[in-house]
Each structure stands twice: as structure tokens, then as C-alpha cells.
Amino acid sequence: MMMQQKTLWQKSQPWLVTFVVAAIFIWGFTGVPLTGIKSTAGQVFGSIIDGLVHPDWSYLYSGDGEDLVSALLQTLAIAFLGTFMSAVLAVPFGFWAAKTNRKFFSPKSASGKFVLTVVRVFPELVLAIMFIKAVGPGAFAGVLALGFHSVGMMGKLFSEAVENIDRGPNEAIAAAGGSTLDGLTMATFPAVLPEFMNYTLYRFEIAVRSASILGIVGAGGVGAPLIFALSTRAWPRVGMILIGIVVTVTAIDFLSGQIRKRLV
Incomplete structure (x- = not known):
């Protein structure tokens, strides 16, 4: 069987891609x-x-609420509340943005995707500064910043x-005389719930990292305390805080990964 000879375009494609990537890198470094x-x-x-x-081990725990353990617990609380709030609010937004028909253009889905894109534009730090002006400095501003940004993601x-689920069960319920609400509660939600929980846990991992810098x-x-220790050049305390962050994030990643393996 004779091999089909490659066209000039097929032969030049790898070189063209390489040239474009190299040009983007050069442009990026010159800028x-x-x-x-x-x-x-x-x-x-x-x-x-x-x-x-x-590291400064005396900063690990002192019992006065100004130690590393207290700061890490507050970070976890900010990440948990922000993720929980966004997970609840993201459900209606997810159904709004989902395209559930075969039409080329869906106004409902397009408007939902546009709103979520606008929400995702604002980074957590920018949102934190905005919410600090609105509610004052503290953990509450961090919760609102993480929650608002996470809704978009x-x-x-x-x-x-929602778009990727099998529509067969919904069609069967509709054919049997079931309502849209029946299809939502008996077919759609059971199909997407494991994915929703999986994405929520994954987002919690990211939120822990984000809450560490808010x-x-x-x-x-x-x-x-990290930025204060850096500004005062208290390097043993900086080392203790960095170790605490690494251990906390690693433990959260491991536990979340184990839970997600059982969900999927």
C-alpha cells in the first residue's frame, strides 16, 4: 500500500508553529x-x-491568637467559607450559562457565559482591596473576595x-409525562452532583493558596504576618510561616485528592 505524500502545507506546518511560538517568546521578552x-x-x-x-518555633503556637496556628486556621476558614458561598451561588449561574440545546446560538447561555466572564476578570487581590473599602479590613473582606471570584470560575x-451529561434520562422522563422539574431533580442533579463536588474540592485547594496571600x-x-515578618527582616519567623503554608497546602491537596478519587 502506497504512502500518501504530504502536501507542502503539511510539511511546513511544524516549522510555522515553531516560528510563531518563537516569535511570541521574543515579543514577550522584549516587552x-x-x-x-x-x-x-x-x-x-x-x-x-x-x-x-x-525557623522560629516559638511562633508556632503561643495560645494568644497571634501565632502561626491561629493565622493558618483563619486562612482555612476564609478559604472554606469563600468556597462554600461560591459553590452555592455558582449552581444557578452554571445552569444559566449551560447550553442544553443544539442551536448554534442560545441567548440564555451566551448571557450567562458573559456574566461569568466578567466576574472572573477581577483577581482576588483587587476584589479584596475593593471589599476592604466596603466592609473594612479583616477576614470578612477575604471571604467576600474569594467567594465573588470563585463564582465565576x-x-x-x-x-x-451540565452541558456534558447524557440527555437520555431527561428525554425518557419527558416521554413518560414527567415535568421539567422532574427531569431536573431525578436525572440532571444526580448526574452532575459528583462533578459539582469534585470541582468544589478542587476550587477549595486553590482558595487555600489564594487566602494565604490576601x-x-x-x-x-x-x-x-508574612508581609510584616518580611518587612522587618525577621527571617526565622518568615521561615516558620513558609513551612506552615507548605505543610497546610500539601495536607489539603492530599486530603482533597483522596476525596475526589472516591467521587469520580
Whole structure:
């Protein structure tokens, strides 16, 4: 059997893709002003490493609410409440943005996707600054910032889960005389619930990381003591905080991964 000879376009495609990628990289580097590395960078990096090797263990727990354990618990609380709030609000947004028919254009779905895109535009730090102006500094502003931003992300994921389910059970319920509500409660929700929980747990992992830095702008969590320790060059305390963040995030990732394996 004779091999089909490649056309000129097929032969040049890999080279064209390589050229475009290289051009984008070159354009990206030329657009970023490279000011060089400061002379104190090595000293600061060495101090951070020394702080990780010799952390301030007295800051781990003191019982006065101003220790690392208290800050990490507040970070977890911000991430949990923000994720829970967004998971509840993202359900109606997900159904709004989901395209459940075969039409080329659906106004309902298009408007829902547009709203979710607008919500996702604002980063957590920007939202935290905005909510700090509205409700004052503290953990509540962090919860609102994470919750608002997560609605956009989880709403998009929820809508994709609704779009990808098998429509057979819904059609069978409709053929048997069932209502739209029957199809929603007996077919759609049982099919998408594991995916919803999976995405919620995955978003919680991301929220823990995000909540760790919201304190930099005054939105509660472990970010506030971290930026204070960095500004005062308390490197042993910086090392202790970084170790606490790494351990917490690693434990959350492991537990969430184990739960998600059982859901999917």
C-alpha cells in the first residue's frame, strides 16, 4: 500500500508553529524591561533559606491568637467559607450559562457565559482591596473576595458539567409525562452532583493558596504576618510561616485528592 505524500502545507506546518511560538517568546521578552538582579538578592535569598533551616518555633503556637496556628486556621476558614458561598451561588449561574440545546446560538447561555466572564476578570487581590473599602479590613473582606471570584470560575465549570451529561434520562422522563422539574431533580442533579463536588474540592485547594496571600492587603489570613515578618527582616519567623503554608497546602491537596478519587 502506497504512502500518501504530504502536501507542502503539511510539511511546513511544524516549522510555522515553531516560528510563531518563537516569535511570541521574543515579543514577550522584549516587552518586559529586564533591569537585572540587585546586588542584595543573594543575601536576601540566603537569609530566607537560613530562616527555613532555623525557623522560629516559638511562633508556632503561643495560645494568644497571634501565632502561626491561629493565622493558618483563619486562612482555612476564609478559604472554606469563600468556597462554600461560591459553590452555592455558582449552581444557578452554571445552569444559566449551560447550553442544553443544539442551536448554534442560545441567548440564555451566551448571557450567562458573559456574566461569568466578567466576574472572573477581577483577581482576588483587587476584589479584596475593593471589599476592604466596603466592609473594612479583616477576614470578612477575604471571604467576600474569594467567594465573588470563585463564582465565576465554578459557574463556568458547573455549566460545562451540565452541558456534558447524557440527555437520555431527561428525554425518557419527558416521554413518560414527567415535568421539567422532574427531569431536573431525578436525572440532571444526580448526574452532575459528583462533578459539582469534585470541582468544589478542587476550587477549595486553590482558595487555600489564594487566602494565604490576601492578608498582604489586609484581608485576613497568614499573609499579614508574612508581609510584616518580611518587612522587618525577621527571617526565622518568615521561615516558620513558609513551612506552615507548605505543610497546610500539601495536607489539603492530599486530603482533597483522596476525596475526589472516591467521587469520580
